Amino acid sequence: MKTNYYIILIVLMISCGEKSKTEKEPEVDIQGAVEIIETALDTLPKSVHLDFTKVIANIQTKKLPQFEDTNFDSFNDEGDYDEVDVNALKLDQIYPDFNSEGHNYRAISIYTIPVNTNFHTIVTTVKHGDNEMESVLVNYNAEGNVLAHQVVAYDEIAEGMSRTVSRISENKVMVNRIFWSNIREVEEIEYEIRGDGTIKKIDTKRLNDSFKDFALINGVLKDLKLDWVQTKTNLITTLEHPHNPNEKIVVIPEVVNEGEQYFDLNSYIVIADKRSGKIMNKHFESYQSNQWVSDAIELRKIIIDTALYRINEKIDAFGIRVNYHGMSRVNPYLNKTLSLFIKSGDSLKKVLHNYSVMNYGGEWDGDCDGEFVQKRKTLVPGTKKSDGYFNFMVNNKIVETKDYKDNAGECRTEKSFHFKNTILEFNGKKYVETNVESFSYPEYHPQKTESLQIDNFDIAHSFELNGYKIVSGNYIPEEGKRFASDTETETNWGDRLLMLDASNEIVFKSQGVGDAYLFEPHFYKSDISNKVIIICQKAYEYPFGGEIFVLENGSLKHIGPLDIEGSDEETYLTEIVEINEVEDTLVFALKSEEVIINPGSEDTLKTNKNVIYVYLNNELVLKMN
Structure with a gap:
């Protein structure tokens, strides 16, 4: 009612103001009228806006x-x-x-x-x-x-x-x-x-179904005083501890900042008892130092690394890998980092910090022309120590790619491969990368011998080397048999390598590899080392790896097989192998994009993510990323 009253009053005042100008205007208290109007307006219902x-x-x-x-x-x-x-x-x-x-x-x-x-x-x-x-x-x-x-x-x-x-x-x-x-x-x-x-x-998903270890993760989150909703669930990962089957490694990424196409994550790396879920060891790191940041460079995946990283005689580390992917089409970018952790009381100590083990980048015009560089690193624990922890030898495979159009307008690709070696040394707090002296073993061709003869031995290849003769071939089998009874057995027959001294006496005889179509020695030598590395290329209708021998100080030693080839059957192992020595470690790497593991038997085709053979401590080992 009060509102209506004020409205009527305002209308009357306006009406009074419209009287004929011929009439005598009465005196009006203007200030009082204004106050009444303002009061009336204040009492009107305000708009929703x-x-x-x-x-x-x-x-x-x-x-x-x-x-x-x-x-x-x-x-x-x-x-x-x-x-x-x-x-x-x-x-x-x-x-x-x-x-x-x-x-x-x-x-x-x-x-x-x-x-x-x-x-x-x-x-x-x-x-x-x-x-x-x-x-x-x-x-x-x-x-x-x-x-x-x-x-x-x-x-x-x-x-x-x-x-x-x-x-x-x-x-x-x-x-x-x-x-x-x-x-x-x-x-x-x-x-x-x-x-x-x-x-x-x-999107909708039931987390109980999405995670095999849901109950374990749920218990870990409870101990960390976190809820599922505070985490980036698509990046949570678990894995049985590679060195202890009673423990699980659990990675929890906690969301700190988040927006359209970006997020920042704190990291919890924990080791939990597999049965009880109790946290045994824990490492926390904020997004400001762990580099778990996603923006134009997207953090796509977190992986628990099961490889064996031997820190010293008693301690093994496990790894956490993080994959990043650039969003630009004409400036592609990929990066993968590795961090290593060891137990320290009820904590986990981070001894290698976000070390880039794969990096790919470049620039192209979106059509054909472009240049790209890819680097892939493989870590191999050595025998030398720094501050109580083994050094890691790092073999870095570098692939440079150039795409261009030829005179006919067709897009062509050129690739080049080379390798670089460094060392990771522990400085008391963490591993740091340092340059190290390394040297390569390029192939060279010793003088061939033509007139050498060996009783009952069919010589396929013969070379003069440092006063010795290096010979490949096979003993002539007896009629109706595949081996010579006086020099071979059912398990040791066929093509082999011999070394003869100056008197043509046999001072070394390798195991036989059976009836190979090819068993040809190739020689690799460095000006810095007195070693000569010999790889005997094996082949039937196709190549199937090689046998490695090392000649040093007049002694020839077989160190093992290279059960690997490139994916191109027309290119043999001995044409694409690159040999380097780093801190008494021999590294055999292949200059190829793909490799075949166990050629001639399993024939497993793999992308060559810097697959290498390493000879260390009298053992030849295959290393794959």
Whole structure:
């Protein structure tokens, strides 16, 4: 009634002001009239726009990402409740029975978050009766109209069987619906917040089904005082400890910052008891030093490395690899890092920090012309120590690629391969890379001998070398047999390598390799070393590896087979092998993009991710990344 009165008064005043100018104008108290009008305007109902703007201006703003887990424990008593303008927020559009008698809805908490400048985002907590409570995220346009809404938290105390929590970022909401029955069950639902304020469900998965070790991870998270929703679940990984089958390595990436196409992760690396789930050892590192940051260079994968990294006679390390991928088409980029960890009391000590073991990059025109460089590193523990820990020899395979158009307009590719060796040394805190003297063994061709004869031996190849004769061939078998009874056996027959002294006496005779089509010695020598490395290339209709011998100080020794070839059958092992020596370690690497492991038997084709053979401590070992 008061409002109507003021409106009538204003109308009358305006009407009085429109009297004929011929009439004598009465004196009017103008100041008093203005005060009456202003008072009347103040008492008029404000528009929804003004109410909503006032609400937005006066409520608390929280930062992103926001972990929403509001529940009954968030409030001690009603004194903790906020004053919430239900009408301005149009909560009756979200809860149609909000104002209905008997439903007992009450908005008790409110805050805003900076999701997008195109609309306003408000999270309101609503209590429903005495036993239920939920928080709802609502997007509003500038006029305060509801664009979309989604429940982001829920709690109930009647049965205590379910709960909802969420992680809200710039462009998405990750909701976890938690159910308790015999076991804890977690359903993860991902929603996209679009630029127009609408919300769309894009993925749903049951984490119990997604993780074989769900119960173990759940226990680890509980001990770390984390919830699933606080983690990047697609990057969580577990693996049985490679050195202890009773333990599991668990990697937990905790979300710290998150937005559209970027995130920052803290890292928890833990070793847990396989049965009880109890954390035995733990390492925490923030995103500011662990490099677990994803932006234009996307962090795509975290892998537990099962390779054996021997630190000293009593300690083995395990590795964590992280894969990064650049998003540019014309400037491609890939990087993979390796970190090594060892046990230290109830902690884990990081002894190798984010060491790049694979790097690929370059630039091209998007059509053909371009240049690219790929580096792949293989680590091999050595015998020398620095501050109590073994050095690691690093073999770096470098592939340079050039794409270009020929005169006919066809796109052509040229590749070159070379290798570089360095050392990782422990400085008391961590491993650091240092340059080291290394030398290569290029192939050379000693003088052939033509007139040599050996009784009952068919000579295929014969060379003069350092006063000795190096001969390959086979003993002539007896008629009807495949071997010569006086010099061979059922398990030791066929092509072999001999060394003869100046008197043509046999001073070395290798094992026979059977009836090979080819068993040809190739020689490799360095000006720095007095060693001569001999690889006898084996072949039938196709090549199938080689046997390695080392001639040093007049003694010839067989060190083992190279059961490897390149993928091109027209190119033999001895044409693409590169031999280097680093700190008394011989390294045999192949200049090829693909290799065949165990050619002639298993014929396993693999991408050559710097596959090498290493001869160390009188043992020839195959190393693969």
